[in-house]
Amino acid sequence: MPDPLNSSELRRAENFLCRLAQAEMFAEEISNLTSGERVAKNSPLKWLNPFIDRDNILRVGGRLSNAPLTTLLAQVEMCLNSRPLTPMPQDPSDLEVLTPGHFLIGENTQSVPEVDLMRTADNRLDHWELTQKRFQVIWSRWYPEYLQQLQSRATKGCNPPVSIEEGRIVIIKEDNVPSAKWPLGKITKLHPGKDGVVRVVTLRTASAKEVVRAVSKIALLPVLSQSSIIE
Structure with missing residues (x-):
């Protein structure tokens, strides 16, 4: 029986699944942010200040900033x-x-x-x-x-x-x-x-x-x- 996953492995698995889901739902936004461009005006994330964190996960920073x-x-x-x-x-x-x-x-x-x-x-x-x-x-x-x-x-x-x-x-x-x-x-x-x-x-x-x-x-x-x- 394989050993149970530790907390670090669980976190990496969670981040991997999150990246897969985001790549399917927000492919254009991720591509724009990765290349240093702005998110398109018709994007639902336009006014939420989206950014890519160090784990390459798409996050937003504008919901509570104002x-x-x-x-x-x-x-x-x-x-x-x-x-x-x-x-x-x-x-x-x-x-x-x-x-x-x-x-x-x-x-x-x-x-x-x-x-x-x-x-x-x-x-x-x-x-x-x-x-x-x-x-x-x-x-x-x-x-x-x-x-x-x-x-x-x-x-x-x-x-x-x-x-x-x-x-x-x-x-x-x-x-x-x-x-x-x-x-x-x-x-x-x-x-x-x-x-x-x-x-x-x-x-x-x-x-x-x-x-x-x-x-x-x-x-x-x-x-x-x-x-x-x-x-």
């Missing part, structure tokens, strides 16, 4: 699709707002809780954590800029401009807000000063908690008037 960038772009897209556009007209008593996600999937997009990595050095992070840190940096810069743009749209882009009044749904400006999270509140009480100008309001949050915030710490949502809808 994974961090793809993940980052998908997360940024999720944030864009979660941004509040205007209060939901069906039930103004609820803290529900219309988002681009409603047009895509019928509801607002949801994000997974994450660890804050903004203050962690890059050399202490793995590939996934580094991608999350880049995403958090993008969010921390875009979030306040979008709130400023939203405020300008509500006060200058609407006709008539959106005013501060009871029952109005607003975004509460908070520091260190997690990605794709938009703290919403409903104005329940106005606190005008001696000059009659409202600078402080009382809000009811999604957790039914009453909080007091300065007007500078809230962002009004644009509201379409009936005349604008008819037009």
Whole structure:
């Protein structure tokens, strides 16, 4: 009875069978790569960065090389699709707002809780954590800029401009807000000063908690008037 194959012999046999199968399925690709040419444009391996390794086996290197960038772009897209556009007209008593996600999937997009990595050095992070840190940096810069743009749209882009009044749904400006999270509140009480100008309001949050915030710490949502809808 012959001796059983050792690990080295099994590996060589596996590589031999792999080369036979690849020679039948990807003969043109192997020929191009062996001669130093590029893979044909109509090849299914074109965008996978194929190469020949030291065992003369055809391998690909592009399936995961762009994974961090793809993940980052998908997360940024999720944030864009979660941004509040205007209060939901069906039930103004609820803290529900219309988002681009409603047009895509019928509801607002949801994000997974994450660890804050903004203050962690890059050399202490793995590939996934580094991608999350880049995403958090993008969010921390875009979030306040979008709130400023939203405020300008509500006060200058609407006709008539959106005013501060009871029952109005607003975004509460908070520091260190997690990605794709938009703290919403409903104005329940106005606190005008001696000059009659409202600078402080009382809000009811999604957790039914009453909080007091300065007007500078809230962002009004644009509201379409009936005349604008008819037009």
